[in-house]
Amino acid sequence: MTTVLELEKFAARRAGADSTAVVSMAVSAGEVVSLSGPSGCGKTLFLRAVADLDPCVGRALLDRLERRLYTGPEWRRRVAYVATESAWWSARAGDHFATSPDVDMLAQLGLAETILKQNTSRLSTGERQRLALLRSLSTEPRVLLLDEPTASLDRESALRMESLVRRWVRASATAVLWVCHDRNQRARIADRAFEFHDNTLRDIPRPERSWASSH
Amino acid sequence: MGVIALTYHDLLLSAVLVLLLAAVSIALSLGIAQGLLIAGVRTVVQLLLVGQVLKVLFENASLTWVVLMALVMLAVATREVGARQTNPMSGLWGIGLNAGALFVSSFGVTVLALFVVLKPQPWYMPQYAVPLLGMLLGNAMTAIALGLDRLTSAAVRQRNQIEARLALGHPWRRAMTDIQRDSVHVALVPIVNAMAAAGVVSLPGMMTGQILAGIPPLEAVKYQIVIMFLIAGASGLGALSAIYLGARRLFDDRQRLRLERLRADDPRG
Numbered sequence A: 001m002t003t004v005l006e007l008e009k010f011a012a013r014r015a016g017a018d019s020t021a022v023v024s025m026a027v028s029a030g031e032v033v034s035l036s037g038p039s040g041c042g043k044t045l046f047l048r049a050v051a052d053l054d055p056c057v058g059r060a061l062l063d064r065l066e067r068r069l070y071t072g073p074e075w076r077r078r079v080a081y082v083a084t085e086s087a088w089w090s091a092r093a094g095d096h097f098a099t100s101p102d103v104d105m106l107a108q109l110g111l112a113e114t115i116l117k118q119n120t121s122r123l124s125t126g127e128r129q130r131l132a133l134l135r136s137l138s139t140e141p142r143v144l145l146l147d148e149p150t151a152s153l154d155r156e157s158a159l160r161m162e163s164l165v166r167r168w169v170r171a172s173a174t175a176v177l178w179v180c181h182d183r184n185q186r187a188r189i190a191d192r193a194f195e196f197h198d199n200t201l202r203d204i205p206r207p208e209r210s211w212a213s214s215h
Numbered sequence B: 001m002g003v004i005a006l007t008y009h010d011l012l013l014s015a016v017l018v019l020l021l022a023a024v025s026i027a028l029s030l031g032i033a034q035g036l037l038i039a040g041v042r043t044v045v046q047l048l049l050v051g052q053v054l055k056v057l058f059e060n061a062s063l064t065w066v067v068l069m070a071l072v073m074l075a076v077a078t079r080e081v082g083a084r085q086t087n088p089m090s091g092l093w094g095i096g097l098n099a100g101a102l103f104v105s106s107f108g109v110t111v112l113a114l115f116v117v118l119k120p121q122p123w124y125m126p127q128y129a130v131p132l133l134g135m136l137l138g139n140a141m142t143a144i145a146l147g148l149d150r151l152t153s154a155a156v157r158q159r160n161q162i163e164a165r166l167a168l169g170h171p172w173r174r175a176m177t178d179i180q181r182d183s184v185h186v187a188l189v190p191i192v193n194a195m196a197a198a199g200v201v202s203l204p205g206m207m208t209g210q211i212l213a214g215i216p217p218l219e220a221v222k223y224q225i226v227i228m229f230l231i232a233g234a235s236g237l238g239a240l241s242a243i244y245l246g247a248r249r250l251f252d253d254r255q256r257l258r259l260e261r262l263r264a265d266d267p268r269g
Helices: A043-050 A072-078 A103-108 A113-117 A125-137 A155-171 A183-189 B008-027 B033-059 B063-083 B091-118 B126-157 B159-167 B172-197 B205-212 B217-249
Strands: A003-012 A023-028 A031-036 A056-062 A079-082 A143-147 A175-179 A192-197 A200-203
Touching (some): A023 A175, A031 A043, A031 A155, A031 A183, A043 A079, A043 A143, A043 A175, A072 A079, A072 B159, A079 A125, A079 B159, A103 A113, A103 A125, A103 A155, A125 A143, A125 A155, A155 A175, B033 B063, B091 B126, B091 B217, B126 B159, B126 B172, B126 B217, B172 B217, B205 B217
Parallel strands (some): A031 A175, A079 A143, A143 A175
Antiparallel strands (some): A003 A023, A003 A056
């Protein structure tokens, strides 16, 4: 399988803060890897560093090319970080998209097309969270870094998002790092699962096979 | 028309107004008397001192002394630009940014004006160079301080929006477009307003001074127009360079937002 994202002795490093666990891992095309751990263990910081939003130590490669071969914006467009709480800078929701999301994708998340014409301040947190995912997908990233993307969604919407991401990752041979707390969700979405523990990242052994291989 | 020379007795009479105001403040317990009196004393002491300095400077019109005076003015203005910001850039970089923007704008425009517009002999003649530089520095200082203050406080407040745009692959410049435009606007509002209101609402200070000193009004007006444009040029140049460089400094070589470069509590907690 083709490796999409590769991390070698990689850790976030911010001035005045402890660095996160030192991580080495390779994520293949079509793979969803889940990350969990107690709050405050640096999951968000880790994802932000992978997205090159925060300084880091160690090596990171995308499609076998070193990060320094990409400019910051090029890397971040391809390794797209989706924060738990999305931020919007323009009045109209549709203005935030590089290319308008197709109606199909909106429908898959249970959103109507008219939502793109709405004012972002009037959208619910859940609507914003779903739009934020589509906003990142519209730039055609190679890797998606999801920070608790279903935190403010009801179960129905969460399941819709899970299957959208699963389909996307398979269809486009991309990869996903997914921070999630819910054990059941982990079982549904993840091909491999890791846990931050005592400043290391360790494998969570899986008795049951993943959602993907049963399909 | 000759100049009516003021005596120290006249100064005392005008001081009575300030003392009266202080008395009213104490009577109504407005709590401003102390600040008012200290500011009043500072006005007297500082202006008398600068009067002495200018007297000596005008009598010894050497380039060295003029440059020395200019550098002292630059240092004070630099300090003031830093003091007027809530989240100034930290360290030497912050001082360098303030001083650099002030220097390029005010010194640049002053030298240009001396060589091209006013052409005194010698070009550094302190009667022209020092007040001109003072006016340009004072206005550029306000513009730079307002612009940088808006830039850095907006960056802190809108950190999530900026980082959301970065995360979508926007270059820093695109992520900062709105904030930078806003900052330039805020920086230039005072001079635009001053130009728009000149002569209609207020007689600009320099022109008033010249008229009081017996210069024919039309001559004073011509001077004032030139000075206004020089001030606009210096303010614009200073604010634009400070805002551009300041915004660039908020991002590192990977175009990551680095708010820890501002002197304030890290908003990330």
